[in-house]
Amino acid sequence: MKLLLASRNAKKLGELRRIVLAEELTGVEVLGLADVPEFPEAPETDPTFEGNALAKARDAFAATGLPSVADDSGIAVDALNGMPGVLSARWSGRHGDDRANLDLVLGQLRDVPDDRRGAAFVCTAALVAEGVEVVVRGEWPGTILRAPRGVNGFGYDPIFRPEGHDVSAAELEPGEKDALSHRGRALRLLVPHLRSL
Structure with a gap:
């Protein structure tokens, strides 16, 4: 079975592929958006992670006919009342500028004990697949450090x-992160549904 991850993020694609292998989902080939003909992607305008993920998965399934997985993720900081939240990728005003985003959060938390x-x-x-719509949520609690550390991961x-x-x-090493992370937790919750396709 071909399974489409509705993302162009190579690190997310790698994570899903590792989880498919670890969960022994045999016969599943994970594709990314670069592997299918281009189609119009609606902007992420929903105020919730759930709404954005579902819209992306619906678009991908409608355009390709392939069972499609999409995610929306971000970081919720207590001292910022749960923000950046769904705005995490563009918190600094420039979409996908990881360094500017984390520098802004560090600046906003400078005086927070x-x-x-x-x-x-x-x-x-x-x-989203024929007759199937499932939405799951994974969370990974922790704290915000005072300065960046490490070179693995992203965001x-x-x-x-x-x-x-x-x-x-x-x-963390990629395998360690997969076992612990919010995305790993959410994707593993989809495994029973993937098995039933």
Whole structure:
């Protein structure tokens, strides 16, 4: 079975492929948007992770006919009232500028004491196929560090320390991160539904 991940992010694609392997979903070939003919992608305008993920998965399935998975994810910082949230990728005003985004969050938290720097990575993943629409949510609690650490991962990983760990998410090996992360948690919740396709 061909399964489309409605993303152009190579790191997300790699993560889903590793999870498919780890869960022994035999006969599943994970494709990305670069592997299918281009189609119009609606902008992410929903105020919720769930709404954005479902819209992307519906668009991908409608355009390709392939079972499609899409996610919307970001970081919710307690001291920022849950923001950047769905605006995480464009928090600095430039979509996908990871360094500017995390620098802005660090600046906004500069005077916030360590015991009030709680945060959680959130990922909502949607699966849309013939007669199927499933939306799941994974969360990864932790705290925001005072400076970036590590070179693995992407986005806010260098400033996020997962609960129960002394390292940033960017200091974890990919396999370790898959086992712990918000995206890994959400994608594993989709596995039973993928098995039934």
